Amino acid sequence: MKNVIVLIETSTGWGSGMVRGVGTYLDECGEPWNVFLEPRGKFEPLRLPKGWDGDGVIARVNNAELAEEILAAGLPCVNVSWYEYGKGVIARCTLDEEESGRLAAKYYLHRKYSHFAYCGSHWRTNYDDLFGQAYAQYLKSAGYECHTYLSTGIDRNEPWIDQIRTLAGWLKTLPTPCAILAIDTQTSRQLIEAAKYVGLGVPDAIAVLAGEYDELASGITRPKLSMLDNAAQSVGYQAAALLDRIMHGQADGSELVTISPTNVISEQSTDWTVLPDDRLVAALRFVRDNFHRPIQVADLAEQAGTSRRLLEQLFDRYLDVSPSKQITIVRLDMAKQLLDRSVLPIAEIASRCGFDSPEVMSRAFRRELNMSPSDYRRSRRSS
Incomplete structure (x- = not known):
């Protein structure tokens, strides 16, 4: 039996999701x-325990000292961090940060924003932020400027209220309504507090999207925080699979496995506030809040206070999608999250996501993704 140490923070949704992914691999x-x-x-310095003698390591290698300890011990290791300490000699399995940045940009563009900003972490040292760079570059290719917060403006040891004031000063310089991507949930929550501090409404003036998934952080934030689903369980599962191969001599430290992000989990902090027609906004909010119910286009029209024909014209004019297709898109997004983050049966997932039957969900998956729900789940877990 192999002895493996997992050095990952357990205080965040990302970290606990990774641990669950490792457990799922061990089950299978x-x-x-x-x-x-x-x-x-989250910010605890990670180190190998003194005297620990094992067979392998799964770790968030976020500092040079930990990388040196692992290399000195000669231990097979998989780094699940965006940091590249030990690059080429310590294997990595992590979320594709550039694809994640592009996904966030596409999400905001679909919501018809025209002003954008990025706020990186003010607590990460020696970090080449490819996530924020990819977000800004994609927006630039679409013809938009991205305002970037310089993370040197905040001292982590400053009092909380001083950190909020510093961010608030930056927010006041942005054109509104502005769509902001933040690197993590902690920074996102600070941005929301900073916006409240200077009287900027969220999401009316400032929309905030977190670059990581943490259900607890979103649930306690008001308005609730929208998040990028960073596929933590898939990363944990595939990191365990990669370490297993390394320990059996089937791979080495040069391996790099990148996992594509799943989608964006929409909550109130990025609501549809920039669309020019309140009837369309009402219909979209109704879909977001009721996708799990047996809703139809007629229900959307009733909520919007308009005719079905006019509603279809509004969707076509502003979103290039039909109302029925929007319902399917939201249901598919939730189904993908549950397939990626849970071991629920396909039938249960179909029911939770508002599909009439597992067969209806399967047809939607094949039509939109060219694969079945089971194939999608396997693709997220296989390397």
């Missing part, structure tokens, strides 16, 4: 591991 691979895991904070 047939070879048990003894896993050493301790509670960890």
Whole structure:
């Protein structure tokens, strides 16, 4: 039995999702591991425990000292961080940060924003932020400027209220309504507090999208926080699979596995506020809040206070999509999240997402993704 240590923060949705992904792999691979895991904070310095003698490591290698310890110990390791410490000699399995940045840009463009900004982390040192760069570059290719917050403006050791004031000063310089992408949930929540501090409405003046998934952080934030689904369980699952191959001599430290992000989980912090017609906004909010119910286009028209024909014209004019297609898009997005983050049966997922039957959901998957729900789940777990 292999002895493996998991050095990942357990205080965030991202970290706990990764651990669940490792557990799912162990359920399926047939070879048990003894896993050493301790509670960890997000900014806690991660180190190998003194005297630990094991067979492999799955770690968020976010500092040079940890990388040096792993290399000195000669341990097979998979780094799940966006940091590249030990590049070429420590294998990596992580979310595709550039594709994630592009996905966030597409999301905001679909919502018809024309002003954009990016706020990176003011607590990450020696980090080449490809995530924010890809977001800005995609917007530039679409003809839009992206205002970027310089992370040197905040000292992590400053009092909380001073950090909020610093961010608030930056927010006041932005054109509105502005769509902001933040690198993580903590920065996103600070942005929302900073907007409240200077009287900027969220999402009316400032829309905020977090670059990571943390259900707890979103649920406690008002308005609720929209998040990029960063496929934590898929990363954990595939990191465990990669480490298993390395420990059996089937791969080495040069391996790099990147996982595509799933989609964006929409909440109130990025609501449809920039669309020019309130009837369209009302219909879209109704879909967001009721996709799990057996709703139809007639229900959307009733909520919008207009005729079905006019509603279809509004969708076509501003979104290039039909109302029925929008319902399917939202249901598919939720189904993909559940396939990626849970072990729920296909039938249960179909029911939770508002599909009439598993067969109806399967047809939608094949039509939109050219694969079945089961194939999609397997594709997210296979390397």
